[in-house]
Amino acid sequence: MARGVLRQLHTPKQWAALSAVALVLLVWVPIQNLAVPEGAPAHLPNYLIPLFGKFLCFVLLAIAMDLIWGYTGILSLGQTVFFALGGYAMGMYLMRSIGTEGVYRSELPDFMVFLDWKELPWFWRPFDSFGFAAVAALALPGLFAFVFGYLAFRSRIRGVYLSIITQALTYAMMLLMFRNNTGFGGNNGLTDFKRVLGYPLSEQPTKVALYALSGGAVLLGYLLCRYVVTSKLGRVLLAIRDQEGRVTFAGYNPVTYKLFVWTLAAVLSGLAGALYVPQVGIINPSELQPANAIEIAIWCAVGGRGTLFGAAIGAVTINGLKSFLTNAYPDAWLFVLGGLFVVVTLFFPAGIVGILRSLRRPNSKDSGAGDGTSLPAPAVEPAIAEVAHAAASEPEPAARQAS
Amino acid sequence: MSEQVTGEQLVPAIPPPATPVPPPMGHAMLWVDDVTVSFDGFRALNHLSLVLDPGELRCIIGANGAGKTTMMDVITGKTRPDSGRVFMDGSSVELTKLSEHEIARRGVGRKFQRPTVFEQLTTFENLELACRANKGVFASLFARLSGEQRERIEHALTTIGLQAQRETRSGLLSHGQKQWLEIGMLLVQDPKVMLIDEPVAGMTHQEIERTAELLIGLAGKHTVVVVEHDMEFVRRLARTVTVLHEGRVLFEGSMDEVQNHPAVIEVYLGS
Numbered sequence: 001m002a003r004g005v006l007r008q009l010h011t012p013k014q015w016a017a018l019s020a021v022a023l024v025l026l027v028w029v030p031i032q033n034l035a036v037p038e039g040a041p042a043h044l045p046n047y048l049i050p051l052f053g054k055f056l057c058f059v060l061l062a063i064a065m066d067l068i069w070g071y072t073g074i075l076s077l078g079q080t081v082f083f084a085l086g087g088y089a090m091g092m093y094l095m096r097s098i099g100t101e102g103v104y105r106s107e108l109p110d111f112m113v114f115l116d117w118k119e120l121p122w123f124w125r126p127f128d129s130f131g132f133a134a135v136a137a138l139a140l141p142g143l144f145a146f147v148f149g150y151l152a153f154r155s156r157i158r159g160v161y162l163s164i165i166t167q168a169l170t171y172a173m174m175l176l177m178f179r180n181n182t183g184f185g186g187n188n189g190l191t192d193f194k195r196v197l198g199y200p201l202s203e204q205p206t207k208v209a210l211y212a213l214s215g216g217a218v219l220l221g222y223l224l225c226r227y228v229v230t231s232k233l234g235r236v237l238l239a240i241r242d243q244e245g246r247v248t249f250a251g252y253n254p255v256t257y258k259l260f261v262w263t264l265a266a267v268l269s270g271l272a273g274a275l276y277v278p279q280v281g282i283i284n285p286s287e288l289q290p291a292n293a294i295e296i297a298i299w300c301a302v303g304g305r306g307t308l309f310g311a312a313i314g315a316v317t318i319n320g321l322k323s324f325l326t327n328a329y330p331d332a333w334l335f336v337l338g339g340l341f342v343v344v345t346l347f348f349p350a351g352i353v354g355i356l357r358s359l360r361r362p363n364s365k366d367s368g369a370g371d372g373t374s375l376p377a378p379a380v381e382p383a384i385a386e387v388a389h390a391a392a393s394e395p396e397p398a399a400r401q402a403s
Numbered sequence: 404m405s406e407q408v409t410g411e412q413l414v415p416a417i418p419p420p421a422t423p424v425p426p427p428m429g430h431a432m433l434w435v436d437d438v439t440v441s442f443d444g445f446r447a448l449n450h451l452s453l454v455l456d457p458g459e460l461r462c463i464i465g466a467n468g469a470g471k472t473t474m475m476d477v478i479t480g481k482t483r484p485d486s487g488r489v490f491m492d493g494s495s496v497e498l499t500k501l502s503e504h505e506i507a508r509r510g511v512g513r514k515f516q517r518p519t520v521f522e523q524l525t526t527f528e529n530l531e532l533a534c535r536a537n538k539g540v541f542a543s544l545f546a547r548l549s550g551e552q553r554e555r556i557e558h559a560l561t562t563i564g565l566q567a568q569r570e571t572r573s574g575l576l577s578h579g580q581k582q583w584l585e586i587g588m589l590l591v592q593d594p595k596v597m598l599i600d601e602p603v604a605g606m607t608h609q610e611i612e613r614t615a616e617l618l619i620g621l622a623g624k625h626t627v628v629v630v631e632h633d634m635e636f637v638r639r640l641a642r643t644v645t646v647l648h649e650g651r652v653l654f655e656g657s658m659d660e661v662q663n664h665p666a667v668i669e670v671y672l673g674s
Contacts (some may be wrong), residue, residue: 004547231541235528239521246519248503249479249512250592251538260540 009226018219025056025215030208046204046401050279051192053211055319057276060218062299062315063308064265064272067225069297070305071234072261073241075159078148078166079269081173082141086270087283088177089140091190092124093133094278098194110192111185121183130197137274145266146259153255153262158244167290174288191286196278207279214275218312221268228261237261263294298341304351313352430493432457433478433596433624438487439500440473440650447473448484449650455596457492460622462637463630464661465647466670468484469631472516474647475598479513480506492595508538512594516601516630522574526565526584529573530556533588555591562617563587578605586617596626602635615639646670 011017029052032044061083093111104113126132148169152162180186199206228234239247240254247254270394277283295318298359303314318337325333348355435453439446448470455461465471472513476482480503491509498506507513520529531622534552536542548556560566563583573584579644589597602618603611611633618640621627631637634669637644637658644661646653648670654661661667 017659228544231544232531232546233540235521235524235532235544238523239532242523243521246515246521247532249502249507250509250533250588252532252543253502253504253538256540257543260544 005227008230009223022215022219025219026212030212034205034208039261046207049204049207049211051323053207053214053279054276055316056211056214056218057272057279058299058315059194059312060214060221060272060275061269061296062303062311063218063222063225064268065304066297066300066308066311067228067268068265069300070263070307070311071229071241072237072258074262075163075263075297076166076262077163077290077297078169079265080288080293080295081166081170082145082266082269083273083276084173084177084283084287085141085144086137086273087277087287088184088190088273088274089127089133089137089270090274090277091193091283092127092184093130094193094196095190096124096128097130097196098192101194102192109185109190111180111190115180123183133276138270141270141273146263149259149262150255153258167293170288171290174285174290177285177288185284189282189286189358190277191282191284193278193281201278201281205305210275212277213349214279217271217275221271222308224264224310225268228264228307233257233260260403295337298337300351302340302344304349304353307353310351310353317352430457431455431490432459432492434481434490435474435478436488436490438474438477438484438489440470440482440484442475445469446650448477448487450487451647451651452651453634453645455628456519457595457626458623459640460618460627460640461629462640462642462644463628463647464632464634464637464644465653468649469647470650471647472600474487475513475600475628475630478506478596478598479503479511482599495583504538507592507594510595511597511598512589512592513598514585514600514602516604518578518585520573520576520581520584520588522572524558524573525570526573526576527556527569529584529586530559530591534591535593552591555593559587562590579610582606583610586614590621594625597621597628599627599629601631602629603631603633611636 006015009015029044029049032042033046033049036043038046065076065079068076083271098109100107102110102113104110106113108117112120127136141335142147153167154155157165176182177184177189178187184190195201196206196210199209229237236247236252236257239250240252240257244254299318300311301313301314302318303312304310318340321336322333325336344351350357431454433453433455435451438448438451440448447468451470451474453474463471463474463539473482477484478498480498480501484499487499490496491498491511494509496509498509501509521532525533531552533546534548534556536546536552560569563586565576565580565583565587568580573581576584582602586599586602589599599618603614606614615636618627618629620641629637629640641658643655644658645655645666646661646664653670654664654667656664
């Protein structure tokens with residue numbers, strides 16, 4: 001059974017590659033940073049650890065995005081909502097664990113003192129507990145996604161309409177979080193964290209531990225998603241993406257299938273958010289800017305949709321480029337990002353993964369069509385296809401010979 | 404509350420059927436009862452009634468807009484009728500109140516006029532998806548093909564002659580092969596009722612002959628409804644033929660009777 005599952009997920013060669021990646025992420029990087037003395041040429045600079053950790057959180061976010069966009073055809077521009085929900089849940093715990101060491105030396109978080117609040121709002125109380133915050137970071141996005149998804153998918157909202165609604169959702173959430181009286185720190189968000197579970201966030205071992213946790217979360221999240229897409233359920237998802245109308249006549253209810261991956265993706269995004277916040281030290285409404293949600297889609301498109309690891313490659317490539325360019329040429333970044341998106345969409349629809357595949361097999365014409373799951377969804381919108389089908393079914397040639 | 408409510412009054416009177424079409428005698432596989440569908444005032448189906456026996460092979464013909472496709476849409480739940488009901492296999496559940504996937508799970512399979520296969524999946528995977536199984540989310544997540552299902556798929560692959568293309572992405576199949584694949588998907592779905600819309604469009608003579616043999620072989624085990632324009636093909640199937648016209652049944656009988664019926668001739672050849 002277990003061997004069957006292993007074989008379902010990857011070939012032995014792929015497992016070897018994946019293990020190598022895991023080894024580098026979880027063993028080599030921590031050793032190079034912690035065990036190699038500072039100043040030695042092999043030492044990995046301290047500032048890189050939280051940066052890598054941040055990238056790993058984005059990778060998890062991108063994998064979740066690929067699950068719902070690349071495989072199921074739902075272009076969600078609301079993934080940052082789930083990311084932020086997870087982030088705020090963890091941020092609330094981190095705020096509470098500051099204790100009285102804030103600027104105002106109060107029991108209350110600084111922003112509440114600043115707003116002249118006298119006591120902790122009721123919904124903050126349970127976040128004194130790390131366990132509650134950790135569960136909430138997964139459950140809140142999951143629950144919210146489930147309810148939202150149920151309503152949207154049941155009403156058969158698809159394609160660009162779903163994208164627009166999720167985009168509006170992100171925007172609404174951003175406005176809500178910007179307000180001071182919502183109770184989440186308003187404009188400034190939650191910040192000035194001191195420790196997590198008693199470990200000081202400013203110390204390097206804590207940072208490495210958080211980084212390693214993020215790496216573990218990425219690996220587990222990837223394997224989970226990989227299991228989903230290589231199961232029969234994954235093939236139903238592809239079928240829904242390409243021919244939703246037809247799937248129902250085979251006896252599948254697309255609503256429940258979409259709801260499942262949608263909720264799963266939201267939970268993974270929430271996890272990414274919860275790991276992100278202690279490493280960057282802040283969560284505020286700017287995470288909910290509409291542009292951020294679109295950027296996640298660009299990671300997937302550039303990396304290559306419908307492969308999972310393409311999304312990971314895209315997230316690392318673009319964020320690496322971003323880190324470099326926003327330092328070196330701050331004004332150029334948005335142009336590069338936009339240009340990259342246009343070039344990839346026009347010339348490399350299968351993304352970086354597609355380019356790599358066509359390099360490996362220079363003779364094959366279709367870049368990245370190899371395993372049948374890597375091509376982006378056909379350009380024809382399901383709605384249009386349905387109309388075309390209806391149109392094609394009516395003009396029947398009159399019976400050629402009745403007598 | 405001055406009126407006394409008696410037990411008798413609580414039992415609602417059963418409304419008489421709108422049309423004098425009697426309920427089917429004995430055990431009908433499919434009973435379309437007085438169905439009307441209008442699109443913007445145009446009556447696509449006009450009090451259509453139809454009874455199909457278990458194991459029957461029925462051909463349905465009719466000119467443009469006679470309501471053939473609409474009828475299939477109503478049976479499969481794609482279109483909700485304005486009035487009328489559809490029953491299946493002696494059950495009192497009205498199909499017209501179920502959603503498409505529920506109707507499919509009850510055993511109604513459909514082959515579309517234009518072949519619609521899942522183009523990103525291989526031939527085998529298409530058959531796997533169609534294959535009779537528990538089709539809930541979690542069942543699919545942990546699904547493993549049983550020996551019986553594998554056999555059913557292999558058998559269908561042989562029947563439709565696509566063994567060599569089993570690992571081919573179905574989007575790369577020819578038009579005729581897609582037609583066959585869709586028929587194969589019906590086979591593995593193993594429905595009680597098969598609705599088949601123009602199965603031989605775009606097929607060669609040889610393929611048409613094979614299709615006819617296949618459909619005749621299926622009848623008996625399944626109730627098969629074929630919508631077709633190719634009169635030679637309909638004659639080849641040689642079963643009861645129903646002629647639809649303007650959303651209702653114009654005539655029902657053997658092919659010879661149909662071809663000699665004055666009303667049918669008038670509809671087809673014009674006055």
